[in-house]
Each structure stands twice: as C-alpha cells, then as structure tokens.
Amino acid sequence: MSFLSVRTSFALALLSAGTLPAQNAAPVTPATAWDPQQTLRTETFVRPPANIERMIMAPRVDISFTSQSPDGRWFLRTSGTDRGDIRAYGAPHIWLGGLQIDTRANRARSVTTSTRTGLTLVAPQSGAARTIQVPARATISSPVWSPRGTHVAFIANFPSASYAYVADVATGRSTRLSERPLLATLVTDLDFTADGRHVVAVLVPTSRGPEPQHGADGIEDGPQVRLTESRAVPQPVHFSLLQDPHDKALLTYHTTGQVALIDVRSKAVKPVGAPTMVRALDAAPDGRYLRVTRMAEPFSYLVPVSSFGAVQELWDATGKVVAVLSTTTTREGRDADFGAAMRTVSSDTGKRNVQWNPIGPGLIYLQNVPAAGAPVPSGTRNGSEGGASARTAGMAPVQVRAPRGQLVLWKAPFGPNDTTVLYQGGPQLSAAMYSLDSTTLFVSDSGAVIAVRVKNPADRYNLGRNVSLPSLQRAFGDGAAPRGSSDSTAGQLLTRRVGNASYVLLAKDGKQVAVSGTRVPGANWATQAPRPWLDRLDLTTKTRTRLMDSPADAYEEFVAALDADVTQFLVTRESRTTIPDAWLRTAGTSDAKQLTKNVDVGPEVSGAIFKRIKVTRPRDGTSYWTDVTLPRDWKPGQKLPGIIWFYPREYTSATDYERSRWNTNINAFPTVPSARPASSMQLWAAAGYALIQPDIPIYGSAGRMNDNYTRDLEENLDAVLDAVVDSGFVDRDKMGIGGHSYGAFSTVNAMTLMPNFKAGIAGDGMYNRTLTPFGFQSERRNFFEAKDTYLDMSPFLRADKMSGALLLYHAWEDQNQGTAPMSSTRMYAALQGLGKPAALYMYPYEDHSVATYASDLDLWARWVAWMDIHVKHGAKVGAVKAMVP
Structure with missing residues (x-):
C-alpha cells in the first residue's frame, strides 16, 4: 500500500471512530479544574488554564487595509475566525507529490480549510461600510476586484464543491456565475478580463471519467519501482512524493480542468480548448487570447509537484496554441526548490516578465539579446562579461560584449515579425511598469529606476539606485537598500494593483511620484526604532518632499494612498504602550483620523x-x-x-x-x-x-x-x-x-x-x-x-x-x-x-x-x-x- 493510501486510511479510521471532538465541544479538563497530570494523560483534545485560553480565543480587531479598489475609494475586507476548525482540517484529503487535494470537492485542501465567511467594503474617507452578500454555510476564498471596481468575484466553498460568484459593488448583491463547479486544485483563484465582462476560471470537465484506482478494485498490482540509473540527485527529504504510476494517474485526473470564460451578465460559459493540467491563467483584456501555463510530463518520483516542468502557452479563443512563451523542465536535485527565480538575468535570453500590455493590445515582455556586432562563439553563454575573452575548440579568442536588455511589445497575430522594441537598456533590465494614467513607463535597469514618457521615449528621467520597483528581483539587490541598511532615501515607488497588473501612482501633473521606505537605526537598534517614511519625488528635479515620518517614540507605517497625488493616505500607529490602529492622514498637515479601535486581548x-x-x-x-x-x-x-x-x-x-x-x-x-x-x-x-x-x-x-x-x-x-x-x-x-x-x-x-x-x-x-x-x-x-x-x-x-x-x-x-x-x-x-x-x-x-x-x-x-x-x-x-x- 502506498504512503498516500496509508495516510488516508488512518485519517478516515479516526474520523469514523469519532474520537475527535468538535472545535467548540466542552473540554475534557475544564479550565476551572486545572489538573496538570490529568491533562497530560487525556487522550482527547484538552484546554489550557483559563487566562491563556481567553487570550488565544479572543477575536482580534481587523485593522488591515490591503485589497484596494482600482479607484482607491474602497477596501475589501474578509471576516471569519482567526484559526481553523478541526472538522474542516479533518475532511478527507490525499497527498500527491506535496499537493493536498480534497477529492470530494475537487479543490486544494487549503481552499477547504479557509476560515473566511464574510466580505465587507470599507471606505476610509467617508467611514461608509457595505456588506457583500455571500451564500449561507459557505466559506469564502480569493476575492478579487474587477478592473473598473464595479464588481467583486470570489469563490464560495461548500462541503462538496466550490463555485464562482460575482457581487455588484453598488448593491452588495451576489450571484453564482455557473452551476458547474470549479476545479480548484492548482488554480485556486478567479480573474477578470481587463474589460470586466468575463471571469476566467477552471471548471471540472463535463466528460470527466471515474477516479483512477490503485490497481483493479483498489488492489495494488505490483511493487514500487526505482532505478538510480547512476544519476547523482542529492535532495532534501520531502513529506510527500508520487509513489507509483497510479499516483501519476491520480495527479493527472485531479489537476485536469476545463478553461472557461464566464460572461458576468448573461452567465454564459464558453469553454476554451480541451481540458488540460492548468497551473495558471491570464486572459487578454478583450478575452480573445489567454496565457495558459500547463503542468508538463514526465512526472518525477524525486521531487514534489511544485518542481515539475511547465509550459506557458498563448492560446486563442478556441484553445489553439498560437505560441509557446516558455518551457521549464522538472527540477531535480538540491536546487529544485529555487526554480527559475534564481537564474542570472543577464544570461537569460528567453522571454521574461511576460504580461498583457497594460495600456493597449498585445503582450509585453523583457528579453536579453546579444549586443550588436558582438559574435558569440559556439559553446559560449550570452551572459559572458563584457570584454571577456571567449575561446572554443579550434577558434581564436573572440571579444564578447554583455547582452542588452529590451522591453518588447508583441501584437496579434503574434508572429515572429509582430514585435516592437519599446525600450532598450542594459543586461540587468529586470522590471517594467506603467503609470496608472498610462503616460509613463518605469523600468528597473541595472539597479536604477528610469521613467520614460510613452509618447516621447527620448524624454527620460533617471531616478537613481535608491528607488526601486516592486519586483521579484528586489530580493537579489535590484535597486533596493541592503538588508539592515541605514540609508534614509532608499525606498520603493508606490503602486496600485488593477486586475493582473500593478501601476505606479503618478500625480495628476505628471511630474511627481511617491516613494516609501524605512530608515533603519543600524548599530543603534537597541535604543532607536526603525522609522518608516513617505516622500513625494519630482521626476524632473529629483527633489523630495517629506509627507510622513514616523516619530522616534512610536512606529507609524505607511499602508496605502487614496489618490494618485497622495493627498490622503492610510497608516498604522503603535508604540510599546499603544496597541496598533489604522489612521487616515492628510499630506502636509498634522490631521489624522482614527479608523479602527483595536482591543488588547492580552x-x-x-x-x-x-x-x-x-x-x-x-x-x-x-x-x-x-x-x-x-x-x-x-x-x-x-x-x-x-x-x-x-x-x-x-x-x-x-x-x-x-x-x-x-x-x-x-x-x-x-x-x-x-x-x-x-x-x-x-x-x-x-x-x-x-x-x-x-x-x-x-x-x-x-x-x-x-x-x-x-x-x-x-x-x-x-x-x-x-x-x-x-x-x-x-x-x-x-x-x-x-x-x-x-x-x-x-x-x-x-x-x-x-x-x-x-x-x-x-x-x-x-x-x-x-x-x-x-x-x-x-x-x-x-x-x-x-x-x-x-x-x-x-x-x-x-x-x-x-x-x-x-x-x-x-x-x-x-x-x-x-x-x-x-x-x-x-x-x-x-x-x-x-x-x-x-x-x-x-x-x-x-x-x-x-x-x-x-x-x-x-x-x-x-x-x-x-x-x-x-x-x-x-x-x-x-x-x-x-x-x-
């Protein structure tokens, strides 16, 4: 019997035996009769002394303002318990190469164990709050704003299935988008097309057959087979790996779903392509094309599903593959869990940071290409340092310059000649982001952020190395201040998420952006606290105006700007003796309005x-x-x-x-x-x-x-x-x-x-x-x-x-x-x-x-x-x- 079968049988046996009490059942050892020795012997769940139980169980006040509407007015907040119910965690599930699946409900176990049960809209400027209607007896996961902020889509999870819902922001009413359940094993969220007309989802296939068994009638039909083939594959110890061909068949079955576009108004479901093992989805603004990332075979017995290969493809509305955007193979060995993020940017000549063009039709991506007039001999990587001497067998030394990075626009029909270079930079070109008003492009080029006017690309402003864009490369030093640095000017540009893209907040005059960061006390950390700050930065002069500076005796942290000019913004405040709360601040004044009333539970x-x-x-x-x-x-x-x-x-x-x-x-x-x-x-x-x-x-x-x-x-x-x-x-x-x-x-x-x-x-x-x-x-x-x-x-x-x-x-x-x-x-x-x-x-x-x-x-x-x-x-x-x- 496989590891999977053993674990599942053990869990089901415990459930059927009824040995696990409900979350809110009376404790075996009441806190009022605290008996340490009896507590240690008891073979059912027990509870601690009353004061500790009170602090654990007390509901917390939610002071977060994170999911902001595209216009900046509303914040979406979920509600529910802070911890999970043992009954939800005990629901039958299986493990397949690190992937936990609730087979009854066709979803990842993490979706089943969601504790969120409510949705509320909060407007900090007016103090208004609006409750979003959610179905009774369902948990909520993955709420997402439509690009125009008129709707919110979310997943409603019932015991045996999950469904896509959409809510009208103006009325708070919500409706189920389709009676077909979601397949939420790999794709556990929803997405809108950029025009807000459709929700993109992965559904359970209509022609799905019966679940594969571990052999005929569930009887194993052979031993587990492993051959090293003399390959050295050092690896960490994993909790769950695929065990045999039956596990492979189960993985294929439980991750193969139907990509679909669901019309928000008519609720019409349009299948796209044939069912496949979908890892990620991203629809074009008009829904005519989709970026689809598929999990690819062959599967491995050596690493978890997260390290399996994948193919990112461009599909048209019928599911036809228009282009292959990237291919990754299964990563085995010590570096398996680091993945593509650890690749050196300068040596990567594939398409990177692929996304739909935020300001028009087509895709944009980053790509490195060899420098003009710099031949690269066979066997030499494009990432060789500029001026380095390269030698191959039978060849004289050849001078190889570093490749150049470029931002490329790729339009339909996405042929090899349908590209336009929007920006050329250095080999460490690592991120690109447009302003919210679509007038300016911001790129992270060799550690510095450069602002480029869309209509006049020659109009550029180098903001320097102490300003960074939010990007994966920040973790590897992309213009960000080093960890522990006391640099008081290093910070990150303010952005806002709209749909699948993030945009830089550019002031209405087109000249100013905002930068947030934290001044770290360095060696004085034992007597001084970090001090978050917020600046307004002029693109043309690089002059800064301080909008917020945390005081020395408290900790005030920037949360979100309510408008592109950053005239009003949210912060949290706390000190050693004052519990954190959210506040609304007005730039240039000492005005502050308390938005939350937190409670000290301990x-x-x-x-x-x-x-x-x-x-x-x-x-x-x-x-x-x-x-x-x-x-x-x-x-x-x-x-x-x-x-x-x-x-x-x-x-x-x-x-x-x-x-x-x-x-x-x-x-x-x-x-x-x-x-x-x-x-x-x-x-x-x-x-x-x-x-x-x-x-x-x-x-x-x-x-x-x-x-x-x-x-x-x-x-x-x-x-x-x-x-x-x-x-x-x-x-x-x-x-x-x-x-x-x-x-x-x-x-x-x-x-x-x-x-x-x-x-x-x-x-x-x-x-x-x-x-x-x-x-x-x-x-x-x-x-x-x-x-x-x-x-x-x-x-x-x-x-x-x-x-x-x-x-x-x-x-x-x-x-x-x-x-x-x-x-x-x-x-x-x-x-x-x-x-x-x-x-x-x-x-x-x-x-x-x-x-x-x-x-x-x-x-x-x-x-x-x-x-x-x-x-x-x-x-x-x-x-x-x-x-x-």
Missing part, C-alpha cells in the same frame, strides 16, 4: 516587564543579546521558574550577527498574535514563568559554521543561564527549555549536552541528521563530506545522555523539508527504551505549524502542564511514569 502580556540584556561568553568574549519577559507582578528579588525558548542561527562573524539585529523594532506593541503557538511565547509570562529568548549565534567560516554547532550551543546557553540567574530573574534549579523546528532540534541537543534543564519542549524537529544526508538548514555539505559534524549534531545518538523530562510533539502531516514525523516517533522510542521521562503528542491533520483552535489550545495545555510539574513545582524526574501510562 493585558498580561502587554503589561509584562521586559528586559534586554547583553550576554558575554567567557571563552572568547563574544557578546550577544537576550530578551527576558517577566510577569507583570514580578518584584525585584523574586526568582521565578524560567523557560528558554530559542532558535539558533549561523553567522560568519560577530559583525554579521550584529547587523542581523538592525531591523529590530523596539517600538512594537507586545501583542498576543493569533498565529501559531510557537510565535506566541510571551504567554509563558502569563503562566508565571520568566520567558528567556536568547540569540544563540553559531559562528564559523562560510560553509563550515556547523563544525562549531555543539560547542557554541553549549557555551552560549551556559552564559545565558549565568546572566539571567545573576540578574536575579530566575531560580537556576527551576529551568526549562524549548523550541520549534530547528529550535526543537537544538532543544534536544541542549538537553543531551547539558545537565541544567529540568524539562524541555521540542516540536516538529529532526533529531537524527543521518536522515537528512544531503543538507539541512544552512548546511550545504552532505553527510559523506561532513560525517563527523552530522553525527555530532544528532541528539538521537546521545539519547542515553538526556538529562531532563522531554515533551515531544509533531504534526501528522508535517510537510516541512527534513522534519518528517518519524523523527519524533523514533526519538520517543529511544527514550522509552532507555526509561527516560518523556511524552509524545502527535497532532492529526496539522502541518509544520498548527492551524486549528483545537490543536492550539491542546498544545498550550500540555506545555503548561509539563512545565508546571517538572519545572515550577519541581517534581522528581521519575514522576512522569505515573502520569503517562
């Missing part, structure tokens, strides 16, 4: 006592920082039980480490997030503990930092313990430790290297590095190149040295690379065999971070119970045997 956290101390380890004098959060009623001289929660990181030098702190925001409000438990650690202070969050830098030369991992880990933690004990915060004899993922791995390492911890918590970690033989985290050497390091970093091999009581937890469906659930079950088996105090909790239907209220509450209940017994109240280590049968 006064025990926001009112906690915060300390930041510098720790120095004795051996070499290396210093690093540690944050300590104490209960709000703590008094000097009171020694508390302590919990270290941490996540080590690797650095080549102390300077490198210190720069990593430069973006720390000391003016952030200490709120309790609605995110996963592992990011809500301040709740420990509400449970009566001193929470200690140290930086644990691991130092070494590039590529070899992990050779010092166990030494640095032990020395750093030892110095942290001395510092917090000497500061009078904690009792050395009442210390716990914990972490998630790599922090879990490091927690177990610490507990097998040091005798200082009474208890530990380790979740979703990997404890045996021989199970990740081709790299992990920042380690790029494989096991066979750095065997001693891999073995030294594997706490499983030191299980007999475990010094405290260890609580392990892991998600059944942890798809994070290298943290397979088997790691926790094997670690627990070793501790059980050695008679060590331990517990293991495996969470159904969850991924690398829990997403449901049931699991969230359960985790905190067991965490607090574990630490209360073993740390706070100092139970003898052997007591765990009586608690966990």
Whole structure:
C-alpha cells in the first residue's frame, strides 16, 4: 500500500471512530479544574488554564487595509475566525507529490480549510461600510476586484464543491456565475478580463471519467519501482512524493480542468480548448487570447509537484496554441526548490516578465539579446562579461560584449515579425511598469529606476539606485537598500494593483511620484526604532518632499494612498504602550483620523516587564543579546521558574550577527498574535514563568559554521543561564527549555549536552541528521563530506545522555523539508527504551505549524502542564511514569 493510501486510511479510521471532538465541544479538563497530570494523560483534545485560553480565543480587531479598489475609494475586507476548525482540517484529503487535494470537492485542501465567511467594503474617507452578500454555510476564498471596481468575484466553498460568484459593488448583491463547479486544485483563484465582462476560471470537465484506482478494485498490482540509473540527485527529504504510476494517474485526473470564460451578465460559459493540467491563467483584456501555463510530463518520483516542468502557452479563443512563451523542465536535485527565480538575468535570453500590455493590445515582455556586432562563439553563454575573452575548440579568442536588455511589445497575430522594441537598456533590465494614467513607463535597469514618457521615449528621467520597483528581483539587490541598511532615501515607488497588473501612482501633473521606505537605526537598534517614511519625488528635479515620518517614540507605517497625488493616505500607529490602529492622514498637515479601535486581548502580556540584556561568553568574549519577559507582578528579588525558548542561527562573524539585529523594532506593541503557538511565547509570562529568548549565534567560516554547532550551543546557553540567574530573574534549579523546528532540534541537543534543564519542549524537529544526508538548514555539505559534524549534531545518538523530562510533539502531516514525523516517533522510542521521562503528542491533520483552535489550545495545555510539574513545582524526574501510562 502506498504512503498516500496509508495516510488516508488512518485519517478516515479516526474520523469514523469519532474520537475527535468538535472545535467548540466542552473540554475534557475544564479550565476551572486545572489538573496538570490529568491533562497530560487525556487522550482527547484538552484546554489550557483559563487566562491563556481567553487570550488565544479572543477575536482580534481587523485593522488591515490591503485589497484596494482600482479607484482607491474602497477596501475589501474578509471576516471569519482567526484559526481553523478541526472538522474542516479533518475532511478527507490525499497527498500527491506535496499537493493536498480534497477529492470530494475537487479543490486544494487549503481552499477547504479557509476560515473566511464574510466580505465587507470599507471606505476610509467617508467611514461608509457595505456588506457583500455571500451564500449561507459557505466559506469564502480569493476575492478579487474587477478592473473598473464595479464588481467583486470570489469563490464560495461548500462541503462538496466550490463555485464562482460575482457581487455588484453598488448593491452588495451576489450571484453564482455557473452551476458547474470549479476545479480548484492548482488554480485556486478567479480573474477578470481587463474589460470586466468575463471571469476566467477552471471548471471540472463535463466528460470527466471515474477516479483512477490503485490497481483493479483498489488492489495494488505490483511493487514500487526505482532505478538510480547512476544519476547523482542529492535532495532534501520531502513529506510527500508520487509513489507509483497510479499516483501519476491520480495527479493527472485531479489537476485536469476545463478553461472557461464566464460572461458576468448573461452567465454564459464558453469553454476554451480541451481540458488540460492548468497551473495558471491570464486572459487578454478583450478575452480573445489567454496565457495558459500547463503542468508538463514526465512526472518525477524525486521531487514534489511544485518542481515539475511547465509550459506557458498563448492560446486563442478556441484553445489553439498560437505560441509557446516558455518551457521549464522538472527540477531535480538540491536546487529544485529555487526554480527559475534564481537564474542570472543577464544570461537569460528567453522571454521574461511576460504580461498583457497594460495600456493597449498585445503582450509585453523583457528579453536579453546579444549586443550588436558582438559574435558569440559556439559553446559560449550570452551572459559572458563584457570584454571577456571567449575561446572554443579550434577558434581564436573572440571579444564578447554583455547582452542588452529590451522591453518588447508583441501584437496579434503574434508572429515572429509582430514585435516592437519599446525600450532598450542594459543586461540587468529586470522590471517594467506603467503609470496608472498610462503616460509613463518605469523600468528597473541595472539597479536604477528610469521613467520614460510613452509618447516621447527620448524624454527620460533617471531616478537613481535608491528607488526601486516592486519586483521579484528586489530580493537579489535590484535597486533596493541592503538588508539592515541605514540609508534614509532608499525606498520603493508606490503602486496600485488593477486586475493582473500593478501601476505606479503618478500625480495628476505628471511630474511627481511617491516613494516609501524605512530608515533603519543600524548599530543603534537597541535604543532607536526603525522609522518608516513617505516622500513625494519630482521626476524632473529629483527633489523630495517629506509627507510622513514616523516619530522616534512610536512606529507609524505607511499602508496605502487614496489618490494618485497622495493627498490622503492610510497608516498604522503603535508604540510599546499603544496597541496598533489604522489612521487616515492628510499630506502636509498634522490631521489624522482614527479608523479602527483595536482591543488588547492580552493585558498580561502587554503589561509584562521586559528586559534586554547583553550576554558575554567567557571563552572568547563574544557578546550577544537576550530578551527576558517577566510577569507583570514580578518584584525585584523574586526568582521565578524560567523557560528558554530559542532558535539558533549561523553567522560568519560577530559583525554579521550584529547587523542581523538592525531591523529590530523596539517600538512594537507586545501583542498576543493569533498565529501559531510557537510565535506566541510571551504567554509563558502569563503562566508565571520568566520567558528567556536568547540569540544563540553559531559562528564559523562560510560553509563550515556547523563544525562549531555543539560547542557554541553549549557555551552560549551556559552564559545565558549565568546572566539571567545573576540578574536575579530566575531560580537556576527551576529551568526549562524549548523550541520549534530547528529550535526543537537544538532543544534536544541542549538537553543531551547539558545537565541544567529540568524539562524541555521540542516540536516538529529532526533529531537524527543521518536522515537528512544531503543538507539541512544552512548546511550545504552532505553527510559523506561532513560525517563527523552530522553525527555530532544528532541528539538521537546521545539519547542515553538526556538529562531532563522531554515533551515531544509533531504534526501528522508535517510537510516541512527534513522534519518528517518519524523523527519524533523514533526519538520517543529511544527514550522509552532507555526509561527516560518523556511524552509524545502527535497532532492529526496539522502541518509544520498548527492551524486549528483545537490543536492550539491542546498544545498550550500540555506545555503548561509539563512545565508546571517538572519545572515550577519541581517534581522528581521519575514522576512522569505515573502520569503517562
């Protein structure tokens, strides 16, 4: 039986047995009768002490203003619960090469688990709000504005199907576009044509046959077959891969859908082409052509679906392929997950950044071409540096210049001679974007942004390297300020999304744009906060006018402009003592109107006592920082039980480490997030503990930092313990430790290297590095190149040295690379065999971070119970045997 079948059968068996309570069912252990030992033994979901449950369950105020209408007037806001319902996550689903599919409803599991149930329009200038009608008993996903802002399309998800809906913005009424259900396995959103007349969607094919089976009558018809063919394919460990030809057939079946144009008014459905495995869709403004990205065979047993090959094609309205725009092959090996984004732009001569022309008919794209008069010899890449000498067999050296980048317009009928070069630039031409009024083109060329007038291309304005366009290349230094930079002028042009394109906001006079950025304090980060700012920039003179500057004692961040002149804009404000809220500001004045009234759901956290101390380890004098959060009623001289929660990181030098702190925001409000438990650690202070969050830098030369991992880990933690004990915060004899993922791995390492911890918590970690033989985290050497390091970093091999009581937890469906659930079950088996105090909790239907209220509450209940017994109240280590049968 395949992995897929085993997992599905296990999940279905649990559901049919009825062992999982509903999300809102009464807790097995009521918070009013908190019993830590009973909590640890209970085999159904439990809940933590009442104050922690209250902070987790309290609804948050939505202060976001993100989905803006094309005219800037309205903002679309979804509503629903912050966490998921275990019943939705437990709905039957299968895994196919990392793709989670709800087979009953023909959609990705992520669509099934949506928690959004309402849609509202909010107008910040007038304060008006308008409710969008949504179908009863459905969840909502992927709402999108029509290009003119007159309609909103969204997906309504019912238990057995998802449908396309469209709402009229003026009335708030919505209607189903088609009775045919969507196929939302790969394409999980909707799109409008640029004229707003049609919605583009992928539907379940009408001629779809029965679902393939794993052999006749579901009986496997042979073994799984693998041949290396002597190919070296190093790769990380994946949770889910295709297993056999039956899995391949299932993947084809569940991803093959019918592309269709649906008329918004008449609801007429026009199929386009034959059903195919559609990954992405983008229709031309008039709906006469479509860009279609298809998943391509052959499939692989070595990498997930996300690394499979694809073909991007241009179709006409009948589905005929007019042109092939790009082709990518299946990416196997270590670089599989980086994909095409990591290619060097200068060496890429294919069509890049293909999009429909935002200001007229046709497509536009970027492309590099060899420089004129520069012959490129056979075997030489176009990306050779300018002036470099190239030599091939039997040829004299040939001077090769760098290729030139160009922006190309390609019009119907999209033949080889239907192109026009709109802009020529350097080899690092990486992005192009028009202004919202269509008068000006902005390009990112070799790190600088250049504005070009559409009607007079010779009229150009170089805005310099401290201004950038939003683009993928920003991550690789495309004109953006370096991470941690204190440059006060580096920023990004303001843009607005309309349909499938983003446009630069250009003022009505055609001369001014707006730029937003953040001034980082650099080495002064411990006493000064980052300060976001907003400038108006004149294209012709490059002079700037400051529109917004965050004060030194608060954090004010730009959100959105309401008009192209940026006369009014939205910000959020917060400080260490003021909860974040959204405000409407008027440029050039101090006028501000508060738009939201946020509520502090965790006064025990926001009112906690915060300390930041510098720790120095004795051996070499290396210093690093540690944050300590104490209960709000703590008094000097009171020694508390302590919990270290941490996540080590690797650095080549102390300077490198210190720069990593430069973006720390000391003016952030200490709120309790609605995110996963592992990011809500301040709740420990509400449970009566001193929470200690140290930086644990691991130092070494590039590529070899992990050779010092166990030494640095032990020395750093030892110095942290001395510092917090000497500061009078904690009792050395009442210390716990914990972490998630790599922090879990490091927690177990610490507990097998040091005798200082009474208890530990380790979740979703990997404890045996021989199970990740081709790299992990920042380690790029494989096991066979750095065997001693891999073995030294594997706490499983030191299980007999475990010094405290260890609580392990892991998600059944942890798809994070290298943290397979088997790691926790094997670690627990070793501790059980050695008679060590331990517990293991495996969470159904969850991924690398829990997403449901049931699991969230359960985790905190067991965490607090574990630490209360073993740390706070100092139970003898052997007591765990009586608690966990």
